Amino acid sequence: MPQMGVSVAEGTIVSWAKQIGDPVQADETICEISTDKIDTEVPAPVSGVVAEILVDVGTTVEVGVVLARVATGTPPTAVAPVSSASALANGTPTRRYSPVVQRIAAEHGIDLSAVAGTGRGGRVRKQDVLAFVQAPPEPPMHIESPYRPDPLPAAGSGQLSRMRRQIGAHMKRSLETAATCTTWIEADMTRVQAARARLGVTALSFVAGAVISALREHPQLNATLEGDRYAQHADINLGIAVSLGEDGLIVPVIHGAHELSVEGLAARIRDLATRARSRQLAPDEVRGGTFTITNPGQYGSIMATPIINQPQVAILDLEAIVKRPVVVTDAEGNDSIAIRAMTVLGLSWDHRALDGALSAQFLASVKGVLESV
Amino acid sequence: MATETAEPAVGPTGYLDLEDRIWLLRAMLLMRGIEERAMSLYRQGKVPGSFYDGFGQEAVSAGAAFAMAPEDRLCILHRDLAAHVIRGVTPVRILAQYMGRDAGITRGRDGNVHFGDAHLGCVGMVSMLPDMMLVATGMAMAFKLRGEPRCALTWFGDGSTSRGDFHEAMNWAGVQRLPVIFVLENNQYAYSTPLDKQFAVDPVERAAAYGFAGVTVDGNDVEAMFEATRAARARAIAGQGPTLIEAVTMRMHGHAAHDDMKYVPREQVELWRKRDPIDRQDTRLRELGVDVEALRAEVQTEIDAATEQALTSPMPDPVDAVDGVFAVGEAEPLGDGLAPWSGFAAGGAVS
């Protein structure tokens, strides 16, 4: 059982990709594991034939326990615990990139592990990275909402998945712990819509940028509260909720988000979302958040009451951007009705840590930034 | 055509006036003086690479070059410095050339006597001997194609007669009856190889086999060299084809400065020392009342001044090392050289 982060002590076998007698290549996935930090694939450390499987699916064992043995022709080698979490976190098989692919990736700030390869053996070719640059996959951003419709019975009934159980426990703990309030504000996104079209990025990237700016102004919201211990943070580590479809959701964190431009944020969001879906996130990439954004708006919903991602003190919800008739006032004070792209921004905040006035000021800051893009 | 092989040595003739005869001595003195100075600079470490000279062979290049008109073209070998002097290359440029200076004829691109001043109608030799026989043959071919009364001349050594290009040039020149003069500078040794290991038959006799004249000359008599070349040139201009002149001489120094010439019998050197070409012309002129001492002093002063100037001239700039591999623009053909012989001053070649 590999060590998935310093604090992890045990892990559960989710599935075996190889069975006894199967040939396996070094770096090829041999099994999938789940820990309380992350779900991930385990690559075989050597090439050979699976000789023994020592831990069954569903069984939880301590870090360091031998999971399987691979016969290499010489004496069987244990699928040894990988001592460094980063060795696994860098993606399963070691991928090598051609010079031109690396250059294009560097120029566009692309994490190549997010790019699907169409070359021989899945090699990322020039056309793959160019396609990625031209049409980056739009990762679905989801709110972690208790109001999500239940899975249809037809989709199958039975015991909840491990991830669903973990999400549920986490959400319930938040509601039980925090004094959750939700405040809404309306924002005119017309300028953002124009800018995002120009830059080829999502509105979410702009909202992230606006949130960072507002957190700078109101650092009381860039904080964590654990018991009675309230801590404001200098760095803004922005969590972005990513839907994993029926499996659930995960909140990868953009560490040092305050150092990124809107384009930089867009690239990071794209990258994290893609890798989240392919279960290639490193443990460090899902922890340490100081504020979270969730974005269910793409499905047309206009309002929600998000649950705070513990131990943070607030979460911002971006809803659908819809065109509406709005009263606008010109420089001379004349009113008229105009068609504007509007959205509702919702902020759930912990009344233990702050009060309504501050949360309203925070939302006003976000709105101000967005309307003056 | 009738061929003359192994013709007896040709003696001094009436084509040279006193000024011409002084000029011939002067050219030989300049050659010897410059080479002695260069050897001294070589020993001082101021001449890089190796050093070759033509000590004892001065008459071969001086006499032959003196018979050539300004519009004639020459491919000059490494023991023929007097030919460069006669065509107009100044001592300072020659000394700068030896020392690899920018003022040298090749601006440091090539060393020692590997040079020819294109503006003076000369092409520098390459080390593959006798490659220049073919180049001279080609020049003569062009003259003939264009119907011009000019000729080309080149020097080469006894060792060169063994190589294929000797045959190709002799054959081609014979087939096309070209106005070219081949001067075989027989100095007894090709590096350390003596004549009996180089050829079984005196190569001058081959001329007949190629269909043209072969003449043997005392290569240590500058006036005999002049006359043999003048006659060969007259034949060439008259459309009578090439001439092979075998100038019999002796290489009095080693192949190069590093060669102590142990393989040469002492008696052979002593014998040829008595035939020194400069001493011979010196004696002739003294008998005619020429102040040879004054001429020698004048030449020495010129060389001293040239040495000083060459020593202070700059080395080439390393950034130029890659320049000039290719010609750009219209190709400029060889120019005309100087031709101090009074026969040309009179308004054309005397034949």
Place this chain on the structure above:
Amino acid sequence: MATMTYLQAISSALRDELRADERVFVMGEDIGAFGGAFKVTDGFFEEFGPDRVMDTPLAESAIVGTAIGAAVVGMRPVCEMQFSDFISCGFDQLVNVAAKMHYRQRLAVPITVRLPSGGGFSGGPFHSQNPEAWFMHSPGIKVVAPSTAEDAKGLLHTAIHDPNPVCFMEHKHLYRRIKGEVPEGIYETPMTARVARPGSDLVVVAYGAMVHVALEATEDVDGASIEVLDLRSLVPLDEEAILDSVARCSKVVIVDEANCTCAAGAQVAALIAERAFEDLDGPVVRVATPDVPIPFSPPLEQAVLPSVERVREACRDLLAN
């Protein structure tokens, strides 16, 4: 414009030069009354006479050496090697006398040496070689290798007008196989590369006969967009054109009919490695004749010369990479 074979285009260039410039003459073995081994100078003897269409002795060193002599006194000789293979006998004059002349003493040597080269017709080890790389390694010699009738004529004019020694590699296999529109009169084709067919997924770099092999091989490789770059000149080598193609296509196949080691394509590969590394999306792939003398028997010869199939397979393999 007139339609000519590659061979007729070469003849046309020579004829136009002989008519236009009295300094120009052609020399070689059997080129006079006989008209040359490949009939490039057929009819020249009658028009220009024996002085300007000069039958020489069987002496390649003399052909090059005398051409040098004539050139430095103002002529513009065009030498014909009966087969490029025989230039080895004139090698010394070319690489030591002609090539180094201008560098050493600023004396230009405007000679053109025509080198009928290449294999594909059972010429055997002494009538099939592609010796261009020998001259690429001798500073001072320009080397051109046309692939079309138009370029054959234009590059021959350029070569004759150039003040330097130029090796004109004319491919025997193209002589009567390749036809094309050729402009009237004297025109100069620059010593630069030419995009024979534009593309974006992969570039095949070739010259001479291999341009046609490359074009045929890449007509349709699984629908990929394949560029063919015809170098036309090897010295000077059009480095910018090569780098430009590589920057756009990122995958490169280099085809040489010459023996592989140190061939022109090796220099192209080195250039790309040095200056286009970050443009590459795969290894630089070479297709060339292995390092063997060109064999005589057809199955043996076909086994070593780069074929349409080999080039296509190399492209397909690289594209899939």
